[in-house]
Amino acid sequence: xxLQILETAPLMRIFDVAKAREFxxxxxxxxxxxxxxFDETAPLYMQVSRAGLVLHLTxxxxxxxxxxxxxxxxxxxxxxxx
Numbered sequence: 001x002x003l004q005i006l007e008t009a010p011l012m013r014i015f016d017v018a019k020a021r022e023f024x025x026x027x028x029x030x031x032x033x034x035x036x037x038f039d040e041t042a043p044l045y046m047q048v049s050r051a052g053l054v055l056h057l058t059x060x061x062x063x064x065x066x067x068x069x070x071x072x073x074x075x076x077x078x079x080x081x082x
Contacts (some may be wrong), residue, residue: 009047010055013064017044020057030055031046 014020024030030048037044043059053072058064 005052007054009023009056010070011056011058011064013066013068014044014057014059015066017059024055 008065021032025048029052030050033047033049033054035044035046043061045056045058045060045063048057049054055070
């Protein structure tokens with residue numbers, strides 16, 4: 001059987017959960033699919049999605065590099081921006 005890529009989920013490092021929600025959910029319109037913490041004081045790891053794009057947002061030290069970039073090809077960006 002040939003290799004099939006089923007899904008890509010880039011990890012994005014976050015440092016402030018409230019600011020991340022403000023940007024990804026309130027501004028960009030993503031939906032929070034799930035959240036995970038090992039306990040109440042542990043770093044947050046969550047999945048957000050919108051229109052087939054899935055991102056993992058993580059507070060965990062060592063997950064992803066601050067300043068990383070992800071290229072997402074879209075249509076309708078001009079309309080979304082207005």
